[in-house]
Amino acid sequence: MTSLVSAQGVSKNYGSVRAVDNVSFEIEKGKILGVIGPNGAGKTTLLKAVLGLTDCEGQLSVLGLDPFRQRKELMQNICFIADVAVLPRWMKVWQLLDYVEAVHPNFSRKRAEGHLQSTKIQSTAKVRQLSKGMVTQLHLSIIMAIDAKLLVLDEPTLGLDIIFRKEFYANLLNDYFDDERTIIITTHQVEEVEYLLTDVMFIDEGRILLDSPMDLLADTYVEVLTSGENAVKARALGPIADNEMFGESVMLFEGVSRDRLEGFGELRTPAIADLFVAKIKGARK
Amino acid sequence: MIRHQLALIKREIWEHRSIFVTPLAIASIVTLGSLAALIFASGFAEELHMAIFGATNIVGDSGRTAVLTGHFVGTSWLFLVALAILTVFYSLDSLYAERKDKSILFWRSLPVTDAETVISKLITAVVVIPIVAVITIVATHIVNLIVTSIWVSAKGGDAFLLIWGSVALLDNWLAVLIVVLATAIWMSPFIGWFLLVSAFAKRSPLPMAFLPLVLIPLLEGIFLHSRFFATAVFGRGTSMPLFHGINMDAIFDKSYQLQVNEEVISLLLYLDVGQFVLSPATWAGVVVCGLLTTGAIYIRRYRGES
Numbered sequence: 001m002t003s004l005v006s007a008q009g010v011s012k013n014y015g016s017v018r019a020v021d022n023v024s025f026e027i028e029k030g031k032i033l034g035v036i037g038p039n040g041a042g043k044t045t046l047l048k049a050v051l052g053l054t055d056c057e058g059q060l061s062v063l064g065l066d067p068f069r070q071r072k073e074l075m076q077n078i079c080f081i082a083d084v085a086v087l088p089r090w091m092k093v094w095q096l097l098d099y100v101e102a103v104h105p106n107f108s109r110k111r112a113e114g115h116l117q118s119t120k121i122q123s124t125a126k127v128r129q130l131s132k133g134m135v136t137q138l139h140l141s142i143i144m145a146i147d148a149k150l151l152v153l154d155e156p157t158l159g160l161d162i163i164f165r166k167e168f169y170a171n172l173l174n175d176y177f178d179d180e181r182t183i184i185i186t187t188h189q190v191e192e193v194e195y196l197l198t199d200v201m202f203i204d205e206g207r208i209l210l211d212s213p214m215d216l217l218a219d220t221y222v223e224v225l226t227s228g229e230n231a232v233k234a235r236a237l238g239p240i241a242d243n244e245m246f247g248e249s250v251m252l253f254e255g256v257s258r259d260r261l262e263g264f265g266e267l268r269t270p271a272i273a274d275l276f277v278a279k280i281k282g283a284r285k
Numbered sequence: 286m287i288r289h290q291l292a293l294i295k296r297e298i299w300e301h302r303s304i305f306v307t308p309l310a311i312a313s314i315v316t317l318g319s320l321a322a323l324i325f326a327s328g329f330a331e332e333l334h335m336a337i338f339g340a341t342n343i344v345g346d347s348g349r350t351a352v353l354t355g356h357f358v359g360t361s362w363l364f365l366v367a368l369a370i371l372t373v374f375y376s377l378d379s380l381y382a383e384r385k386d387k388s389i390l391f392w393r394s395l396p397v398t399d400a401e402t403v404i405s406k407l408i409t410a411v412v413v414i415p416i417v418a419v420i421t422i423v424a425t426h427i428v429n430l431i432v433t434s435i436w437v438s439a440k441g442g443d444a445f446l447l448i449w450g451s452v453a454l455l456d457n458w459l460a461v462l463i464v465v466l467a468t469a470i471w472m473s474p475f476i477g478w479f480l481l482v483s484a485f486a487k488r489s490p491l492p493m494a495f496l497p498l499v500l501i502p503l504l505e506g507i508f509l510h511s512r513f514f515a516t517a518v519f520g521r522g523t524s525m526p527l528f529h530g531i532n533m534d535a536i537f538d539k540s541y542q543l544q545v546n547e548e549v550i551s552l553l554l555y556l557d558v559g560q561f562v563l564s565p566a567t568w569a570g571v572v573v574c575g576l577l578t579t580g581a582i583y584i585r586r587y588r589g590e591s
Contacts, residue, residue: 002437053390053393055587056467071393071398072396072397072398072453074397075393075394075395075397079394080394081394082387082390082391086387086388086389086390086391087388087391088300088383088386088388088391088392089298089300089386089388090300091579092299093297095296098292098295099292099295099296102288102291102292102295103289103292103293103395103396103397103434104288104395104396104464111351137585139391197477
């Protein structure tokens with residue numbers, strides 16, 4: 001197993017607030033992991049710890065390095081987009097490329113300029129003159145020109161319209177991702193990234209509620225559309241979520257085999273968003 | 286390491302264009318001012334003729350040197366005041382603005398340490414800003430001397446005798462470079478303090494930087510009846526061990542007019558670089574600056590919110 005990120009009992013407190021509470025996980029090479037959680041769940045804090053931007057308790061190793069103490073070495077092989085607004089607004093595009101080229105050993109200016117040519121971004125433009133979508137395009141062009149082992153995206157498409165969002169993820173998958181690369185994404189718009197994830201992790205109140213490869217979700221979680229007597233029988237098996245929709249019950253089961261549910265109604269694999277809501281509600285009960 | 290520093294310093298100059306704009310603005314003011322004076326003087330043909338005659342035949346070498354050196358110091362002085370203000374604002378802004386606009390998240394996503402970044406800002410304040418100012422001072426002098434020479438020649442005077450031969454230009458430029466760099470090093474504890482406040486302040490770094498400088502001496506005076514802090518802070522500006530043998534009475538008379546005096550030849554004669562370099566007070570300042578800068582690095586690194 002080639003673990004890129006390994007966390008054992010990682011915690012982080014802000015004063016009396018426990019932002020990350022004793023979490024352990026492994027992320028392997030070549031995965032695209034979606035970290036999903038409500039606001040204030042500890043996602044960003046966890047990512048900051050992985051990126052070496054904040055110190056934490058417990059054992060955390062990223063690419064075999066201690067992220068906080070070896071941040072400089074780490075950043076040669078990690079890229080991140082923290083938020084759409086972080087590129088310095090006073091800077092011109094060519095200055096940005098100049099600077100990254102000078103400080104980043106794995107940056108290819110040619111590649112970045114190649115990406116930029118497919119956009120409307122001029123090299124003499126200042127970041128402040130660009131629209132929000134263009135700033136993200138610019139940031140992504142820089143990131144995709146860096147030969148990094150791990151890419152961390154924290155709400156990368158926040159505040160962008162649907163066209164930019166679709167394009168962003170398409171670029172990421174087609175031009176960037178390969179078996180040698182690993183991506184961690186946090187987002188609220190789960191539906192948009194669902195199809196590209198290989199793994200998913202749910203976080204709430206600093207704890208991990210779910211950490212699973214996507215293709216195993218179908219084995220563990222089943223959604224049943226049922227009504228009437230079947231609904232009563234199904235309910236007896238203890239669904240983790242039970243909602244009414246158009247006169248039918250939509251029940252979500254965890255760890256109940258498809259064979260046992262077969263006769264109750266239509267079976268399907270739940271959407272990540274529905275599974276997420278069910279898990280959060282369950283954990284908070 | 287050096288490649289990173291060069292990129293980082295270039296970055297500072299791109300961001301803070303005032304590093305160039307401020308000295309250039311002063312240069313324009315000085316140049317326009319002297320042009321206006323020349324045009325104004327051209328209106329008094331008779332007086333002018335007498336003045337050139339007097340400067341050539343009566344005043345003598347030392348007199349011409351005194352006047353030109355006085356002019357030299359006077360115009361340089363404007364730059365130095367602007368330089369001081371620029372440095373205060375630059376260093377207070379340097380670690381604060383990047384948090385305000387959140388670009389710190391981008392800077393920290395690159396393989397550059399916090400120490401490298403903060404040190405680049407210190408180097409910019411202590412070395413780059415002063416050197417840019419000195420270059421502008423020299424360029425301004427050259428332009429003004431050329432313009433004045435042409436004007437004097439046109440009015441029938443001998444520019445080489447009256448101007449170029451009468452002032453120790455290279456000496457004085459070197460003296461300006463030494464004074465400016467030494468002042469930056471001497472005042473570097475303040476620059477370190479401004480960097481620390483800049484890294485620390487949640488808002489308004491300017492009052493936050495100056496309030497303690499006023500309050501601490503006040504409290505010290507009231508409670509401890511001592512003036513240690515006040516002397517260390519406010520006394521520093523006037524106690525730089527670079528100057529020696531300055532007898533103000535020999536240079537200025539009672540009405541603060543520059544006196545015609547044989548001593549006014551080269552400004553280098555007034556500087557004692559050895560004394561400055563060997564002074565414990567200089568090194569104490571460098572150590573304090575180092576400690577405060579380390580504090581700024583530490584804050585940038587450990588601050589959770591970034």
